[in-house]
Amino acid sequence: MIPHAKMLNSQCSILTAFVQKEFYHIFRDIRTVLVIIGIPVFQILIIGFAISTNVKDVKVAVFDPSNDEATNRIINRLNASEYFNVALRLNTISDAEREFKKGKTGLIVIFGENFGENLYHTGDAAVQLLVDASDPNHGQTVASYATGVISDYQRELLRETDIPVRINSEVRMLYNPEMRSAYNFVPGLMGLVFMLICAMMTSVAIVREKETGTMEVLLASPVKPVYIVISKLVPYFIISWFIFILILLLSVFVLDVPVTGSLLWLNVFTLLFIVVGLSLGLLISTIVKTQVAAILASGMGLIMPVMILSGYVFPIESMPPVLQWISGLVPARWFNEGAKKLIIEGAPVRSVLKEMSILLGMAVLILTVSLRNIKARLE
Amino acid sequence: MIIVNCQLISKNFGRVVALKNISLDIEKGEIFGLIGPDGAGKTTLFRILTSLILADSGHATVDGLDVVKDFRELRKRIGYMPGRFSLYQDLSVEENLNFYATVFNTTVEENYHLISDIYRQIEPFKQRRAGKLSGGMKQKLALSCALIHKPTVLFLDEPTTGVDPVSRKEFWEMLKKLKKEGITIVVSTPYMDEARLCDHIALIQHGQILSIASPEKITASFPEKLYQAYSENNYLLLLELRKNPGVKSAFMSGEFLHIVFKDGNVDGNIPNLTEIEPTIEDCFIYLMNRIADGAEILPGSAYN
Amino acid sequence: MRHKTDCQLSIIEVEQLTKKFGRFTAVDRITFMVGKGEIFGFLGANGAGKTTAMRMLCGLIEPTSGKGFVAGYDIEKQPEMVKKNIGYMSQKFSLYEDLKVWENIRLFAGIYGVNEKLIARKTGETLERIGLTNERNVLVRDLPLGWKQKLAFSVAIFHEPKIVFLDEPTGGVDPITRRRFWEMIYESANRGTTIFVTTHYMDEAEYCNRVSIMVDGRIEALDTPRRLKERFRAGNMDEVFRQLARKT
Numbered sequence: 001m002i003p004h005a006k007m008l009n010s011q012c013s014i015l016t017a018f019v020q021k022e023f024y025h026i027f028r029d030i031r032t033v034l035v036i037i038g039i040p041v042f043q044i045l046i047i048g049f050a051i052s053t054n055v056k057d058v059k060v061a062v063f064d065p066s067n068d069e070a071t072n073r074i075i076n077r078l079n080a081s082e083y084f085n086v087a088l089r090l091n092t093i094s095d096a097e098r099e100f101k102k103g104k105t106g107l108i109v110i111f112g113e114n115f116g117e118n119l120y121h122t123g124d125a126a127v128q129l130l131v132d133a134s135d136p137n138h139g140q141t142v143a144s145y146a147t148g149v150i151s152d153y154q155r156e157l158l159r160e161t162d163i164p165v166r167i168n169s170e171v172r173m174l175y176n177p178e179m180r181s182a183y184n185f186v187p188g189l190m191g192l193v194f195m196l197i198c199a200m201m202t203s204v205a206i207v208r209e210k211e212t213g214t215m216e217v218l219l220a221s222p223v224k225p226v227y228i229v230i231s232k233l234v235p236y237f238i239i240s241w242f243i244f245i246l247i248l249l250l251s252v253f254v255l256d257v258p259v260t261g262s263l264l265w266l267n268v269f270t271l272l273f274i275v276v277g278l279s280l281g282l283l284i285s286t287i288v289k290t291q292v293a294a295i296l297a298s299g300m301g302l303i304m305p306v307m308i309l310s311g312y313v314f315p316i317e318s319m320p321p322v323l324q325w326i327s328g329l330v331p332a333r334w335f336n337e338g339a340k341k342l343i344i345e346g347a348p349v350r351s352v353l354k355e356m357s358i359l360l361g362m363a364v365l366i367l368t369v370s371l372r373n374i375k376a377r378l379e
Numbered sequence: 380m381i382i383v384n385c386q387l388i389s390k391n392f393g394r395v396v397a398l399k400n401i402s403l404d405i406e407k408g409e410i411f412g413l414i415g416p417d418g419a420g421k422t423t424l425f426r427i428l429t430s431l432i433l434a435d436s437g438h439a440t441v442d443g444l445d446v447v448k449d450f451r452e453l454r455k456r457i458g459y460m461p462g463r464f465s466l467y468q469d470l471s472v473e474e475n476l477n478f479y480a481t482v483f484n485t486t487v488e489e490n491y492h493l494i495s496d497i498y499r500q501i502e503p504f505k506q507r508r509a510g511k512l513s514g515g516m517k518q519k520l521a522l523s524c525a526l527i528h529k530p531t532v533l534f535l536d537e538p539t540t541g542v543d544p545v546s547r548k549e550f551w552e553m554l555k556k557l558k559k560e561g562i563t564i565v566v567s568t569p570y571m572d573e574a575r576l577c578d579h580i581a582l583i584q585h586g587q588i589l590s591i592a593s594p595e596k597i598t599a600s601f602p603e604k605l606y607q608a609y610s611e612n613n614y615l616l617l618l619e620l621r622k623n624p625g626v627k628s629a630f631m632s633g634e635f636l637h638i639v640f641k642d643g644n645v646d647g648n649i650p651n652l653t654e655i656e657p658t659i660e661d662c663f664i665y666l667m668n669r670i671a672d673g674a675e676i677l678p679g680s681a682y683n
Numbered sequence: 684m685r686h687k688t689d690c691q692l693s694i695i696e697v698e699q700l701t702k703k704f705g706r707f708t709a710v711d712r713i714t715f716m717v718g719k720g721e722i723f724g725f726l727g728a729n730g731a732g733k734t735t736a737m738r739m740l741c742g743l744i745e746p747t748s749g750k751g752f753v754a755g756y757d758i759e760k761q762p763e764m765v766k767k768n769i770g771y772m773s774q775k776f777s778l779y780e781d782l783k784v785w786e787n788i789r790l791f792a793g794i795y796g797v798n799e800k801l802i803a804r805k806t807g808e809t810l811e812r813i814g815l816t817n818e819r820n821v822l823v824r825d826l827p828l829g830w831k832q833k834l835a836f837s838v839a840i841f842h843e844p845k846i847v848f849l850d851e852p853t854g855g856v857d858p859i860t861r862r863r864f865w866e867m868i869y870e871s872a873n874r875g876t877t878i879f880v881t882t883h884y885m886d887e888a889e890y891c892n893r894v895s896i897m898v899d900g901r902i903e904a905l906d907t908p909r910r911l912k913e914r915f916r917a918g919n920m921d922e923v924f925r926q927l928a929r930k931t
Contacts, residue, residue, distance in 0.1 A: 010484050013481060014481055014482065014484070017477075017478055017481035017482070021467070021470065021474070021478050024469065024470055024474065025467070025469055025470075028469045028508075029469065212463070212465065212467075212468070213461050213462070213463045213464075213465040214465045214466070214467060216426075216431060216459070216461045216465060217459060217460075217461060217465045217479075217524075217525075218482065219431055220429045220430065220431055220454055220457065220459040221454055221479075221482045221483055222451065222454045222455045222482075222483065222484060223482050376450065377430065377431050377432055377433065377450075378426060378431045378432050415857070416855060416856055416857035416858075416860070417828070417855035417856065418828065419857070513729070513730065514728075514729055540855070541729070541883075543728035543729065543883060543924075543928065544728075544885055544921045544922075544924045544925050544928070545728075545924070545925050545928045545929065547921075548921075548925060569854075569855045570886070571858065571886075572886065572919070572921070584857060612873070613869065614866075614869035614870060614872070614873045615873070617866070617869070630862045630866075631862050631865050631866060631869065631890065632862065632889075633886065633889025633890055633908070634889050634890070634907075634908050634909055660858045663857075663858050664858050664859055664862070667857070667858070667859050668859070
């Protein structure tokens with residue numbers, strides 16, 4: 001028992017020493033650290049500034065079958081506010097969808113039939129607000145300003161007539177998956193950054209030891225090769241997690257992304273993807289011999305597909321079927337889809353079961369292959 | 380007592396023959412030198428003996444352990460310093476040493492007596508990053524790291540290459556002290572003049588051993604009388620000697636010409652002619668030429 | 684100190700040559716001259732300043748102060764002329780491994796502005812002299828080290844420079860290859876080419892006609908190897924070097 005415990009203890013201290021050494025390497029190369037942390041911060045700030053949440057002169061289309069005093073007063077009020085510009089009157093409801101697709105109209109106001117009559121007689125009338133939420137942030141603001149204008153009118157009416165009127169404004173956010181938005185960008189950015197840190201930096205860190213010859217000494221020592229490698233993964237795992245939290249915080253506080261889903265499962269899901277990235281880095285490091293080759297392999301083999309095939313830059317739905325199929329091999333694609341559901345839609349964990357199991361399968365497969373590739377000797 | 384034993388070790392990399400039928404024995408507690416130029420196969424032999432690569436054929440034991448079967452146990456007992464010193468350039472002197480101590484499951488304090496002589500010279504710079512050290516200091520740190528677990532056999536692959544003469548001399552003095560501690564030292568070097576600092580040497584070229592013996596025995600068994608000469612213009616003298624029918628061979632060696640006469644017939648007209656003891660380099664050249672002439676190499680003997 | 688007449692015989696003249704990087708003085712007021720056809724050894728430990736000094740002599744960096752003439756040209760004012768009139772070879776990099784023997788010759792001759800006809804004629808001559816005629820179309824990486832060295836040296840002197848700089852030309856080479864290489868260097872010197880060897884291998888130093896030993900940016904000794912060994916009562920150049928390094 002005791003010798004066993006002692007051995008375990010010594011293995012632990014070896015691992016600790018390795019991990020500590022790895023952190024020294026990372027933090028003494030301050031430029032790389034800045035780049036790692038800088039990329040997500042910089043990108044999020046850019047998105048934050050580029051996508052303005054400032055609502056002004058939003059183009060409004062109106063469908064008004066009633067065309068009475070009440071609806072006109074509401075329309076005039078909207079038009080009078082600095083936020084809206086009523087530009088269009090629709091003849092049929094079906095025009096609404098077409099208007100949105102053109103991408104210029106931000107809000108469509110649809111009055112019910114006999115709006116004024118209903119309002120004065122039953123004290124109850126309905127208006128529907130269709131909001132373009134392809135930038136959900138912007139959409140939220142538009143919706144709240146519009147409902148604000150309507151409830152202003154309602155209060156005015158109350159003062160004038162003393163009748164308890166109630167205007168039911170029903171807001172519908174129309175989410176257009178084809179459109180880019182800050183929200184969509186966040187999971188894609190995470191996928192890219194984790195591939196950079198996990199795969200590229202891990203493989204470079206391991207291969208560097210081969211190149212400088214220190215791996216030779218470590219291999220000639222009693223340390224099990226798998227320990228050498230695992231200790232390389234730990235720091236990048238921790239850094240990735242830290243950056244995940246950083247991105248999440250920035251998203252919430254800079255981009256106002258409402259993270260509604262379960263934080264626990266979001267973390268579990270992301271860590272799973274990080275493990276996939278680390279095992280890819282490990283796999284590369286067992287194959288290549290130089291740092292340049294490691295950068296090329298991870299850059300061309302991993303980062304490029306993340307940019308092109310994960311849905312980060314080009315939507316997968318609009319790809320030709322062959323590319324869609326290939327994109328299925330890119331882990332970031334599944335991360336992207338799952339993270340969108342978890343972060344943006346606030347969907348429950350069972351809705352990402354498919355993505356989770358695919359990522360888990362990938363992690364197990366790649367990790368097995370690369371651990372098998374680790375040799376106790378030089379090639 | 381034999382502590383390192385190689386029997387008919389061969390290794391090819393693709394079509395390149397790195398080692399061909401290497402057999403040698405190394406005595407416990409001696410300094411054994413592997414002398415040969417770049418590409419002779421020194422590093423490959425070291426890697427086989429330190430269990431880092433597998434030989435294609437033949438077998439070897441170090442400290443009684445088979446380098447293939449018992450490699451886990453072997454790795455606990457040997458110390459290895461590869462050609463490029465293998466230090467972490469971005470870690471400090473102290474951090475490098477502590478790290479390697481942990482790797483070998485020991486502490487710096489435990490075997491400090493073994494490295495104290497060497498380490499004390501670089502201790503004033505212990506906060507400095509290894510990458511900022513001079514060649515000589517790197518060499519001392521790498522040696523300290525290789526010694527920290529008190530290995531029974533220490534393998535040093537070209538520890539003095541690219542190091543200035545002062546540090547080289549100091550380094551060999553350190554090796555002598557370590558020998559007194561009972562550590563067997565196997566060292567490789569391309570410098571022929573370092574051969575005489577070893578107890579036994581193996582001259583190695585093109586993956587083959589030319590000769591194994593003590594340096595004295597190797598120079599003593601040089602089969603010819605060797606002379607040196609020099610003049611104001613050594614090149615013209617060399618051309619003259621090559622034309623001289625009484626001269627068997629003549630070549631440049633530093634500021635002198637080294638000459639062997641046919642049948643010992645010394646020609647008196649050569650300026651500044653004196654008989655000299657052959658150097659290891661002279662022997663190496665002689666043996667290389669014999670091989671080139673098609674002589675068989677028999678392992679374990681100087682001149683067959 | 685020096686006479687004007689020396690200029691005809693000397694290929695390198697250096698006076699009080701200094702290079703400072705910030706507050707660090709890499710080369711500290713060195714003065715020496717090298718004669719035509721001389722094999723001059725420029726020794727020093729790593730970091731002693733010999734690489735910096737050599738770079739100034741090749742016109743690659745400007746001196747902070749002092750004067751230097753190489754092949755009759757001012758290293759400060761006419762660095763382009765200096766570069767045209769020197770050859771350079773180092774053991775580490777001299778030839779393109781993935782080019783054929785004749786392609787290497789052609790490339791480097793072209794770089795030094797040798798005209799096409801002359802290249803064509805001299806390539807054959809050169810290959811014959813070093814015994815590589817049959818290897819004309821072989822990739823350099825497939826040549827044995829000794830042959831590569833011969834080729835590299837021939838390429839360095841192809842444009843018939845007055846002086847050729849050799850950077851640790853024979854470090855780590857087997858003794859036969861080394862001695863053959865030195866014979867080649869001697870042959871070339873005998874034809875009037877000045878050879879400037881920078882090295883920290885003391886056994887290379889023994890082959891030189893005269894050597895200078897640099898310690899901490901200064902030339903601490905300059906003489907023939909024999910006289911240096913006598914002066915320091917040393918058996919070899921290694922010991923001479925050690926005594927000089929210890930003094931400082």
